[in-house]
Amino acid sequence: MRRREFIRATACAGAAFIPLSRVWAAEPSSSARSGSDLPARSLSGAEITLARTDVASLAASLQGELLLPDSARYEKARQVWNGSVDKRPALIAACAGASDVMRAVTFAREYKLLTAVRAGGHSTSGKSTCEGGIMIDLSPMRGVRVDPGSRTAYLEPGTLLGQLDRECAAFGLATTAGTVSNTGAAGLTLGGGFGRLGSRFGLACDNLRAADVITADGRFVHASETENADLLWGLRGGGGNFGVVTSLEYQLHEMSPTIVGGIYSWPFKQAKQVLDFHADFAPRKPDALCTDLILRSAPGTEPSLSIVVCWSGDPAEGERVMEPLRKLARTAKGNVGEIPYVKLQSTFDGGFPDGRKYYQKSGLVRTLGQSAIETLIDVFQTPRPQPLTMQLQGLGGAANRVAPGATAFVHRDALCDMAIITQWENSAESEANMAAMRAVWARLEPFTSGFYVNSRYEDDLKAFRENYGDNYPRLVQLKNKYDPMNLFRLNANVVPAA
Numbered sequence: 252m253r254r255r256e257f258i259r260a261t262a263c264a265g266a267a268f269i270p271l272s273r274v275w276a277a278e279p280s281s282s283a284r285s286g287s288d289l290p291a292r293s294l295s296g297a298e299i300t301l302a303r304t305d306v307a308s309l310a311a312s313l314q315g316e317l318l319l320p321d322s323a324r325y326e327k328a329r330q331v332w333n334g335s336v337d338k339r340p341a342l343i344a345a346c347a348g349a350s351d352v353m354r355a356v357t358f359a360r361e362y363k364l365l366t367a368v369r370a371g372g373h374s375t376s377g378k379s380t381c382e383g384g385i386m387i388d389l390s391p392m393r394g395v396r397v398d399p400g401s402r403t404a405y406l407e408p409g410t411l412l413g414q415l416d417r418e419c420a421a422f423g424l425a426t427t428a429g430t431v432s433n434t435g436a437a438g439l440t441l442g443g444g445f446g447r448l449g450s451r452f453g454l455a456c457d458n459l460r461a462a463d464v465i466t467a468d469g470r471f472v473h474a475s476e477t478e479n480a481d482l483l484w485g486l487r488g489g490g491g492n493f494g495v496v497t498s499l500e501y502q503l504h505e506m507s508p509t510i511v512g513g514i515y516s517w518p519f520k521q522a523k524q525v526l527d528f529h530a531d532f533a534p535r536k537p538d539a540l541c542t543d544l545i546l547r548s549a550p551g552t553e554p555s556l557s558i559v560v561c562w563s564g565d566p567a568e569g570e571r572v573m574e575p576l577r578k579l580a581r582t583a584k585g586n587v588g589e590i591p592y593v594k595l596q597s598t599f600d601g602g603f604p605d606g607r608k609y610y611q612k613s614g615l616v617r618t619l620g621q622s623a624i625e626t627l628i629d630v631f632q633t634p635r636p637q638p639l640t641m642q643l644q645g646l647g648g649a650a651n652r653v654a655p656g657a658t659a660f661v662h663r664d665a666l667c668d669m670a671i672i673t674q675w676e677n678s679a680e681s682e683a684n685m686a687a688m689r690a691v692w693a694r695l696e697p698f699t700s701g702f703y704v705n706s707r708y709e710d711d712l713k714a715f716r717e718n719y720g721d722n723y724p725r726l727v728q729l730k731n732k733y734d735p736m737n738l739f740r741l742n743a744n745v746v747p748a749a
């Protein structure tokens with residue numbers, strides 16, 4: 252394709268489109284100009300070649316940068332949070348706005364190029380990058396605007412959760428976000444979005460009021476309750492299946508920026524007592540209370556067991572509802588008291604640094620019975636060379652009052668997400684650590700049913716289909732409408748009907 256034709260093809264109508272005069276003024280980067288045609292991988296995995304002139308045209312048309320393997324910034328840009336994911340895209344389109352995304356999507360579609368979408372880059376399984384394809388990198392697109400009048404937050408897609416939480420807190424507002432503040436908001440929200448406010452305000456996806464999407468045909472589509480409502484339904488839990496989301500609009504709620512929160516940690520000899528308490532208390536707790544349970548083991552140290560508390564309601568009422576927990580905590584270390592919500596939200600950031608190697612397993616739990624409790628205790632008190640961290644992250648309350656068919660996120664009867672992760676530095680340990688985690692998970696998985704699409708490693712289409720349950724046929728209809736060629740397949744993939 253000639254440069255002029257390519258730019259014409261991509262210059263479709265839509266928001267925030269840059270004037271063609273600027274497109275023509277831009278010059279391709281030196282890496283795009285030099286060298287021969289570029290080897291790449293197609294959607295089907297076949298080896299293909301990208302014409303140098305087309306690559307140069309794409310580079311020239313972007314407001315952001317097109318990074319090739321010989322670009323100075325390529326090495327840093329290709330890295331994702333999980334250091335055990337070591338993939339080399341043929342191209343990285345570091346997008347500055349929706350118009351860049353349109354051009355990158357159009358290029359990818361025309362070449363049937365393997366396509367990854369990266370927002371925060373925190374996909375544990377590394378779905379935000381790919382080998383030999385294009386990475387549509389949204390991380391340069393960061394920003395939040397809060398409109399306190401309408402209680403709305405407008406988010407650019409590369410924004411991290413900490414920024415969302417902080418901007419909202421400044422106005423005495425909040426919405427549900429995850430528990431590590433440098434995680435990407437977009438990927439988390441599109442898959443579901445569990446967090447400490449979930450039982451009070453619903454999942455992050457329940458609070459997604461509208462979104463701008465660039466669909467596989469390079470078109471700009473706005474999705475809200477009144478416009479393309481079918482697409483909004485799919486974005487609330489259907490992941491990145493339907494296009495690249497370039498703006499997210501969240502419903503906010505009044506909440507004091509200071510909550511009652513903190514961590515209680517018990518000696519592991521009390522594990523049974525604490526787990527029994529949690530199994531009884533968690534399903535009955537009020538919506539404004541979050542009590543996520545954390546289990547940890549590491550070589551050379553005693554295993555530990557903690558409850559992370561977040562009470563976001565009236566402080567006096569909080570004391571009343573937390574009384575049984577305070578009683579149990581007489582033998583615990585730690586402190587639960589008044590604390591800025593944003594501080595609690597970043598408490599665990601240091602535990603999951605960028606670039607370390609990670610492996611995770613997770614599944615949804617409906618009830619925490621005796622057999623699960625005994626197995627958990629045994630898993631964490633068994634010495635092993637790998638560190639293990641498990642979070643039993645609560646759902647319930649408002650998250651469970653949404654009907655299973657009201658959004659693409661179907662699992663509205665889960666008590667919690669059981670997520671277990673190990674981490675290490677040295678690649679020589681990768682195989683052994685992953686095998687050890689698989690063995691641990693073989694013991695725990697039977698206590699789960701269904702899973703969180705954002706934490707799934709295996710690309711098992713049958714498992715995805717079953718996991719979306721009765722919502723799957725509707726997701727297929729949406730896929731047929733918005734991405735019939737399955738350009739966006741690096742996700743919990745919904746396969747379009749042939």
Ligand SMILES: Cc1cc2nc3c(=O)[nH]c(=O)nc-3n(C[C@H](O)[C@H](O)[C@H](O)COP(=O)(O)OP(=O)(O)OC[C@H]3O[C@@H](n4cnc5c(N)ncnc54)[C@H](O)[C@@H]3O)c2cc1C
Nearest residue numbers: 370371372373374378379429430435438439444445491496
């Ligand atoms: C340390 C850590 C803590 C976590 N804690 C929580 C938690 O508390 N609650 C929770 O719910 N989850 C949590 N997660 C999981 C989290 O939801 C996923 O990792 C999620 O993918 C993070 O979003 P991201 O934008 O960083 O993803 P990325 O890695 O950038 O993207 C992941 C995938 O999401 C899709 N995607 C992302 N952005 C877009 C977009 N704008 N348009 C279209 N598709 C897109 C794409 O398919 C992409 O491949 C955690 C993960 C980590 C690593």
